[in-house]
Amino acid sequence: MNARNARIAVIHYSATGTVHRLAEAVADGAVDAGAEVRLLRVAELAPDEAVDSNPQWRAHLDATAHLPAAGHDDLRWANGYAFGTPTRFGNVSSQLRQFLDTTAGLWQAGELADKAATGFTASYEEHGGQESTLLSLYNTFFHWGSVVVPTGYVDYDVVSAAGGNPYGTSLAQSRAEGDPEHVKRVLAAARYQGARLASFAGALADARQD
Known part of the structure; x- marks a missing residue:
């Protein structure tokens, strides 16, 4: 599949930087596949006192303040979406959820339909709700009429090495803190996911032009 016509919006929320690392890798994979990419963040909703209570949270928020905030024009522009969120009790973070909840007008106008979409996530523990978070996120894509593009086990070796989440x-994060080689394998899977998304987005864009 040709990704030359792919326009990918990588939209994420990250509190302390773990999801941001994945977002950068997904974006890199899409770029390597030939896509045009926008790496975007959603707004922080937590009050300053909550952010300041965690030095890592404040440091990451300040370090990524230069990233453009995602908007509806980015969703119109893109023909492929990659959304990233930390797990929140096995669900999507409120920051990303708030952004998704503003898209009703685009959905009603059909501007989100027939576009490729995928998701990525992080939690502290390996069984911290990663799969349920992604499945919850994908419910939104089903309502949009998007084409969900999971990692699957298409490249079994890459996905399995990263933990095997299809x-x-x-x-x-608990494993990442003591296993830098595992982090490299996960980032490789994220790059693969970005390239796979770009391929589908490009193919769907070509089909719409025919």
Whole structure:
């Protein structure tokens, strides 16, 4: 599949940087496949006192303040979406959920339909709700009429080495802290996921032009 016509919006929320690392890898994979990519963040909703209570949270928020905030024009522009979120009790973070909840007008206008979409996530523990978070995120894509593109086991070696999540790339921070080689394998899976998304987005764009 040719990704030359793919326009990918990688939209994510990351509190302390783990999901951001995945977002960068997904974006790199899509670029390597030939796609045009926008790496975007959603707004922080937590009050300053909550952010300041965790030095890593404040440091990451300040370090990524230069990233453009995602908007509806980005969704119109893109023909492929990659959404990233930390797990929140096995569900999507409120920050990303709030952004998704603003898309009703685009959905009603059919501007989100027939576009490729995928998700990625991170939690502290390996069984911290990664799969349920992605499945919850994908419910939104079903309502949009998007074409969900999971990692699957298409490239079994890459996905298995990263932990074997067929729904989307996921990283457990507890393991990442002591296993840098595992982090490399997960980032490789995220790059693969970005390239796979770009291929589908390009193919769907070509089909719509025919």
